[in-house]
Structure formats: C-alpha cells, structure tokens
Amino acid sequence: MSAHPADLTDLSIAEAGAALRSGTITSRTLTEASLKKIAALEPVVNAFVLPTIERALHDAEQADADFANGVDKGPMQGIPYALKDIFSTAGIRTTCHSNLLRDNIPAADCVVEAKLRAGGGVMLGKLGTFEFAIGGPSFDLFSPPARNPWNLEHTTSGSSSGSAAAVAAGMMRMAMGSDTGGSIRGPAAFCGTVGLKPTYGRVSRHGVYPLAFSLDHAGPLSRTVEDTAITMQVISGYDPLDPASADVPVPDFLSGLNAGISGIRVGYTRKFFIDNPSLTNEALTGLDGAAELLAKLGATVDEVDMPPFELFDACNRAILFAEAYAIHEETLKTRPHAYGRYAYQHLVSGALLSGADVVQAQRLRRELTAAVYNGPLASHDVLLAPNALMTAGRFDEMGPDAGKWSGILTGPFNVTGSPALALPIGFGANGLPLSAQIVGRPFAEALVLRVGAAFEAAAGVVAHRPTLPVLSKAA
C-alpha cells in the first residue's frame, strides 16, 4: 500500500487518480477530506454560496461503484471539484451571487458541468463570485464575499473569487471560473493558484451566465499546472451550442507537459508594464526573476514590445460594458436596487456608450490582435507577461462605490483571445502571492502549460501554502 499524506486534499489530481485506481483510497474518503476542510474553513473563507454535500457524497459513491465495476470515465472520476456560481447546474441553485437570481434553479447543466459529471467528477458545490462576474467584493448581497486564505483581511480579486479562495485554502484541487477581463487570472494571482484562461472558443460557455459574449472564457483554477492540464483534457472541445466554440482538435495536454523548455522562445513583455503606475518593486523583481529562471531552464528569453496597455484596456472595457449592459438593460432600468451597489454602478455605465464607440472598439480589437500575433507572438513561442502588479489589497481599502480597475494586466489577452496562464512566481513582503502570465498563440494551451509546468517545478512556489492558524487546525 502506498503512503498518502495525512491530508488527502494535498494529493494532486493525478496522484488521487492513481490512488483511486489502485484502491488505496476511495472517492468517498477523498471527498470527506474535502468536506471536512470546507466545514472547518468556510465560516471564515466564505468561498461557497452553496455547498452541495449530499450531491458530493452521491457522486463519490457512484465513482467508487464505477471503479469497483471496472468502469473508468477518465481522469476526473472520483475527484472533487466545484463551480463558480454562474455555471448552470440542473436542479441546483445558480445565483450569479446576485439577489436577483437567488431562487434560480436551472433545468439543465452547462456543458462544462455536463462534461465533468459525465467524467465521474464529484461536485462539491457552487462558489462565490463577484455579482454577475463584475461587481465586488460586495457586502450587500445574500452571501458575503470570499476572503483571501493567505490573509483573511485581504481580498481575492474577482470575479472568480470563491474559486480561487477554495483552491488556495485546499478545499479542492480544481474549481471552475470564468474570465472576461481577468476574472480567472486576477483571483489566481492574489490567491496564489494556477489559473488558465483558455483560447477563445476552446471551452464551451453554453449554460454559463454571460458577462460579455465576445470576451467571456471558461477555464479552471487549480493548485498546479498538471491539475489544470488534466481538467482541460475533460472540459475542452467543440460545442455546437456555443456560437464561439472552435471546431479544432483537442490535443493531449499531458503528454508533453514535462518535456522541458529547452529552445522555447520566450518574449518578455517588460516594456509593456515597466512604466505602469501600479507596478510595485516586488512584482518587478518577481517578473525579472521569472524571466531569468526560464532562461536557466533552457528557453531563449528576450524582451518584446506590445501596443500600449491603455489601448487594450479601453478596447476591453468598451466591448465588455456594451455587451454587459445589453444583457442587463431592462433590469437595470426597472429594478436598480435588486443589484448590489458595485455591480449596478459598473453595469449601468454601458448605457453611455455610443454605437460608434463600440464599433471603434471592435476595429481596435482587430488591430491589437493582429499586432500581437504578427508581432511578439510571431517571433516567439510564448510571452512572459505581468499579471497583477501588486499583491492583494485589503477589504478596508475598498470604497463605498465601484472603483477603477488598475494594476491587473490581464484584459489584453481577452481582447486577443489568447490562451493565458496565471502562474505563481513568489510572494510579496506581506506574505501574499505574486503572479505572472504565460501567453500563447491560439489553441497553443499545451505549450503554455508545458512552459508553466517547467517553471513551476523549478521555482517551487506552489509548495508554499497559506499558514493561517485556522488552516493548520483544519489539516
């Protein structure tokens, strides 16, 4: 019998899968380990809007029965996971963390959930989000915002706030999030998890409540790059129900994951962020260090340029706010107080965009996309780019009104639709995580993950976990 860690939630998805198949653990015991941790930590972390304990135990027993009967549905069989609460779940409340949808019970699963369920996964519940994936962290909703497991006085960023908090706290190895301007990668950065925004069209959004149709992506947050690669193997693929879905082959995300990065050309976008007023010295040191480490691992690293961030940012926001306003227009007019304060203030601003503004943004999007793919991503295989330029802020720094978003440079790759991996690179002086992005050409997730895996193995950052007293008690 192989030895397992005292806390089974420390098993990677691959390790847990091997243990399940060898019979040294059951999905039931693995799931109970997650549920124990959730019970201990949820009162302070607030990652969930709805844990689904009965469903989880049912899924686990089904997975164990399948293993016993020789039925293997794939690498997520018997593995606990959870969903951001904008992912529709049949018969289970899906609220978008909004008072407006507090009683919404979808009739059908979203496609991602259908794939995870068909793959034998164990659904632990629905995770908190910024309201409608835009407004937060909010205290005027039916459920409080998630807190950062590295320091509970600090925010998680958003909007996949519960997903990042749950994974960082060790409640599960993988949680699904969505990303329209950085809502997977920002929380991943602040909570020290891996987070992949796949290529636009790689993962179906059908059944995921939209924020902005042409910018929305669904993707995983996880403890390690390998966990993300395994998840991608299950959730990727063409879906005729999503008009943006791309009918392209799904590669084997795992076979080359540990092939190393010798000879890979990495473009370091240092000029792109060096003058950003939000840049902290420790983020710059972390990013420079990441570039040096990638070079030591055999990659060719040199600096590349990108169009100014301000262009991407204006483009991302104009399209995002226009599309989001179109979705919420009627309710914003008729039931403004049904929204939390932050979500209302963000969403309603789209009313002031003109038709010309939106078309200009679409023209700019095409120009910026061409500039990236004909520029740095033509001469280089991947980009090393900044994520958040600082560590997570404190809750008591939040103002009463929706503030400007600054210092998280993720939106450019929603504009270009590129695969972009948030990767922990170290810690600030306050002990909170720092992060970078590895960005690739369309549908080059396998290479992005390979670079991420090489960095992760050499850097050793993911071995460091939150050390709050309440976390050590739960272990």
Place this chain on the structure above:
Amino acid sequence: MPPKPPQDPPFDLDAIAARFRAQGIVPPDDRAHGTYANAARMLGNLHWLRRPRPLGAEPAHMMSLKEWTE
C-alpha cells in the same frame, strides 16, 4: 503614443446625469454619485479607441457568412 489621460478626469455631474436620463436611466439617489464617477472614468478612456485609420486599410470584418458557406 498619445499622451496619457489623467487617472481620474474631472466630470460634469449634471452632463453625465443628463446622458443617463436620455437613455431612460435614473440611478437611485444613494448610488448616483458613484455611478456618475464610474461612468466618467469609462468615458475618459474612450479617446483611446479613436486612431488614424486610412480608408481601405482594414477589411470589412464585422459580418461574415463563412461558417454557412463551407
């Protein structure tokens, strides 16, 4: 590269309120000021969208029947 706009451009509260009203929106009193300030920040960045674009320098790309004709 054009000059950077100010981080928080001054805004005319009455003008922005009027623009919202023209769209049929009257923010609740307790949320109005923050709503206008947030909108002002967005409006203050729109100049970045407008760049010199010679006619004919870009293809028509807004509409395509490609997916139904292959």
